Amino acid sequence: MFSWLEKNPFFFAVAVFIVIAYAGVVEVLPSFADNARPIEGKKPYSVLQLAGRQVYINESCNACHSQLIRPFKSETDRYGEYSKSGEFAYDRPFLWGSKRTGPDLARVGNYRTADWHENHMFDPTSVVPGSIMPAYKHMFNKNADIETAYAEAVTVKKVFNVPYDVEGQTKLGTWQEASEEVQAEAKIIVDQMKNQEIKDAFARGEIREIVALIAYLNSLK
């Protein structure tokens, strides 16, 4: 049997591949399947949060902020409970990041609030003396792209079977229902903010990028 393999280099290579790949399959696949499942209580992002996530990606926040708390006492003291893989089940793509110029944001929703983010995005040094983060004032003038966020939600629902409109999970519904939901969610945040222009814009039916971003940041828990 083996002398036959030795005379047939192609099949020899195939046999070597199978033997080596077997170990990888045994070690990797079970834990991969285990960890790709959403953790209990994890819900898909709402449309407003998805719009904020797009702002986050657009501004490359992940270039300076990670979203992954490692299981070390020094990290959990500062940022909270360490991250578990099931928490990222609905992140497409995940935003773990690989560099911490600023602090980790994986659980920023636990200890920062809408009005804090508002002050911070408008003028970071007004709340964090010595901060080197740039101001993001343009987020206060540009509108969030709710349509694209809704399209993204519908796409992941259909293609990846993300549990929207499932009992106990995030509601999506038709565009009409979704935009009403977005308005309701944005209203809570706008009420907590102080910027009059944001409030005026919201009264006209416009949702600024900052509102969506805050919705996303507050959802990180």
Added chain:
Amino acid sequence: MQWLNLEDNVNLLSLIGAILIILITLVVVGRMFQQMKETKGEAELSEHNWDGIGEYKNAVPLGWAIMFLLLIVWAIWYFLLGYPLNSYSQIGEYNQEVAAHNAKFQEKFHNLSADDKVAMGENLFLVQCSACHGITGDGINGKAQNLGVWGSEEGIIEVLNKGSKGMNYAMGEMAPAADLGVNAEDVPAVAAYVAKEISAIKKTANENLVARGKEVFATCTACHGEDGTGVIGGEVMAPNLTQYGSAEFVVDVLNRGKDGNIGVMPKFSSNILNDIQKQAVGEYVISLSRGE
């Protein structure tokens, strides 16, 4: 550094090892040369044959065979028991680290002096609280509560004038004093009475107003109770005013969070701060309004 320090075991062992390897090599190579000179090629050829190039049939050396069998046994053990039962766990190591740290923390800090509490509280304040309250606790121009005022008699006047909400007590929101039927001139009187007689401040700048404040305080008893503890009929209905101006009140706010007139303060009841740390933050915050 001495490059050849034979008092160091590692150096000595390496040197002995190197000499042994050279000696063994010499012996083995010598024997092989001897073998080549003496033995003739009489051994049997194996059936493997590649374009006329053959291979001798040699028995596997005994040492190799034993090692091979032992490795098979080890592999079965590792596959079934070794890896599943003894594998390294990062979370396990984390849990051990946390348990060890907590035990050490408890032992070291369970009996802190007042000064140490304030010092510890200041450190924690700078990490967790200063982002909103500012590094001096002044609230950064009205972005958050000014802790130099909060917790003092002046703070009570502010609460009376503006009202208070967002600590999620059963009584809910407290309206401004004007809406509760308290005259503007009586506000300092109530504050004087609460500061002197009820709260943990235990002093007032307006001694002469205390008696008047006690009369007006009747309006407040509906929610805060006769004694100001906020317990009415055995149920906690409103903040405990006897704790106002003490670290306990700060701990209460840390645990409940506050969704107030200025902004929203998150809860710090999670694992971010432990009980000793909350108490320390409380002592530090109170030291700010006492002007210490």
